[in-house]
Amino acid sequence: xxxxxxxxxxxxxxxxxxxxxxxxxxxxxxxxxxxxxxxxxxxxxxxxxxxxxxxxxxxxxxxxxxxxxxxxxxxxxxxxxxxxxxxxxxxxxxxxxxxxxxxxxxxxxxxxxxxxxxxxxxxxxxxxxxxxxxxxxxxxxxxxxxxxxxxxxxxxxxxxxxxxxxxxxxxxxxxxxxxxxxxxxxxxxxxxxxxxxxxxxxxxxxxxxxxxxxxxxxxxxxxxxxxxxxxxxxxxxxxxxxxxxxxxxxxxxxxxxxxxxxxxxxxxxxxxxxxxxxxxxxxxxxxxxxxxxxxxxxxxxxxxxxxxxxxxxxxxxxxxxxx
Numbered sequence: 001x002x003x004x005x006x007x008x009x010x011x012x013x014x015x016x017x018x019x020x021x022x023x024x025x026x027x028x029x030x031x032x033x034x035x036x037x038x039x040x041x042x043x044x045x046x047x048x049x050x051x052x053x054x055x056x057x058x059x060x061x062x063x064x065x066x067x068x069x070x071x072x073x074x075x076x077x078x079x080x081x082x083x084x085x086x087x088x089x090x091x092x093x094x095x096x097x098x099x100x101x102x103x104x105x106x107x108x109x110x111x112x113x114x115x116x117x118x119x120x121x122x123x124x125x126x127x128x129x130x131x132x133x134x135x136x137x138x139x140x141x142x143x144x145x146x147x148x149x150x151x152x153x154x155x156x157x158x159x160x161x162x163x164x165x166x167x168x169x170x171x172x173x174x175x176x177x178x179x180x181x182x183x184x185x186x187x188x189x190x191x192x193x194x195x196x197x198x199x200x201x202x203x204x205x206x207x208x209x210x211x212x213x214x215x216x217x218x219x220x221x222x223x224x225x226x227x228x229x230x231x232x233x234x235x236x237x238x239x240x241x242x243x244x245x246x247x248x249x250x251x252x253x254x255x256x257x258x259x260x261x262x263x264x265x266x267x268x269x270x271x272x273x274x275x276x277x278x279x280x281x282x283x284x285x286x287x288x289x290x291x292x293x294x295x296x297x298x299x300x301x302x303x304x305x306x307x308x309x310x311x312x313x314x315x316x317x318x319x320x321x322x323x
Contacts, residue, residue, distance in 0.1 A: 002151040005034035009041045011238050012148070016045050020234060022146045024118055024127040026103070028134040029150030035130040038150065039099055046095040046126055054099075061085070061094050066101035074100065076110040083113070086122040096125045103129040104136035111138055118144040143212075146231060161193050165247055166272050168193075169254050172321060173276035183322040187314045194244060194309070201239045205232045244309075248300050255296065255320075259289045292320045 003011065008027070015021045025042070027035045036055065044051040049059045063085040065078040082098050090096045098117075100106070106114065118141060121127060129145060131137060168189045175182060209232045253269035254277060260267055261281035268274050281289075299316040303309065 002029065002149045004151055005037060007242055008034075008038050008148050008150060010242065011235075012038070012042045013045055014238060015234070016042075021046070021126070022231070023121045023125065024129070024145045025148055026129045026131065026134055026137075026142060026145035027148045027150065028131050030132055030152050033150035033152055035132075035150060036101065038148070039128045039130055042128065043097045043099065043126070047097050048094055054097075061088075061090055062097045062099065064099045064101065067105045072105060074102070074106045074110050076107060076113050079106075079110045079113045079117075083117055083122075086117065086125050090124050096122065097128065098125065099128045099130065101130045103131045103141075104133040106137075111141060115140055115144075159243060159246060161197055161243070161247060162250055163272075164193055165190070165250050166254070166270055169251075170273050170276045173273070173280050177323075178321060179323050180318065183317045183320070184314065186321045187310075187317040190247070190313055190317070191310055193247065197243050198236075198240050201236050201243070205236045205239075208232065244303065245300070248296065248303065251296050251320075252293065252300075255289060255293045258284070259286060259293065262286045262289060295319045 012021070012025075027038050029035055037051075040051040040054040043049065043054045043059075043062055047054075047060070047062055049062055053059050054062055055064060063082045065074050065082045067074055068078070082100075086096050086098055088096070100114070115138070118127065127145075129137070129141070134142060134147075168186065172178075172182070172186050209228060212228055250270070254273060257268050257270055257273065257277040258280045261278045262284075263286065268277070270277065284292075295316055299312060302312045302316075
């Protein structure tokens with residue numbers, strides 16, 4: 001269940017804003033997946049240092065350890081220096097951050113030393129481990145970190161529901177007459193898609209939790225498993241909100257294409273619906289299209305305020321897809 005770079009950053013920022021950020025994260029993924037970028041953005045969020053300076057000498061209260069010796073290993077001396085920095089008092093409003101790049105290159109002695117820091121993290125600190133080969137890390141370290149796996153090349157993962165929604169919009173556009181009943185049918189189609197998404201995410205996170213339980217049950221206490229259950233519940237909701245937001249963006253792209261067609265602008269976001277958006281441009285005036293776009297923007301805002309989901313979609317779709 002890999003994240004895109006953008007999705008991972010969004011997930012971590014939301015956790016920070018909701019005061020649910022963990023004390024240690026393992027950010028993993030192949031070369032080019034954006035591990036350092038995600039770490040830099042998170043460090044910037046909690047520490048205030050510009051993301052571009054996180055891995056430079058300009059960073060304040062950010063401590064980085066990465067392979068430097070001829071053997072390309074991270075030495076125990078580097079970990080001790082990092083731990084010393086974490087024990088120092090943080091400036092007001094800042095959180096101390098330790099980043100171990102290529103964490104799978106930790107010497108055994110260095111790994112054992114860092115394990116103690118993971119078990120008893122210094123106050124007001126955040127620990128980030130980056131690795132392209134997390135399987136090489138000791139289980140005792142992995143089990144104490146929240147895993148953030150990244151997709152190859154930080155690529156955008158195409159969601160199947162996107163194509164399904166575009167197809168639903170195309171069918172709607174081809175209807176000769178729109179009505180209240182038609183608007184409700186579109187809303188029901190949207191809710192059906194969202195229900196499938198939620199169940200899919202629940203199944204994925206349940207499987208991930210089951211795997212962790214099987215792997216670490218004998219090496220960790222019950223409190224850790226309770227924490228992981230809470231983490232996966234929060235992750236389920238966060239991933240669902242992310243994918244729901246992506247579908248709302250499809251709605252906005254669709255009607256933006258209608259507006260472009262109305263204004264004789266060649267660009268289209270949804271090439272697959274080019275014919276349908278052009279037909280709607282002939283059917284509605286530019287002000288009518290703009291009102292629909294505005295209503296969808298209001299829907300996006302309302303969903304961000306935890307308004308009852310089904311009601312929010314029905315109310316919006318009555319104005320967007322009604323007569």
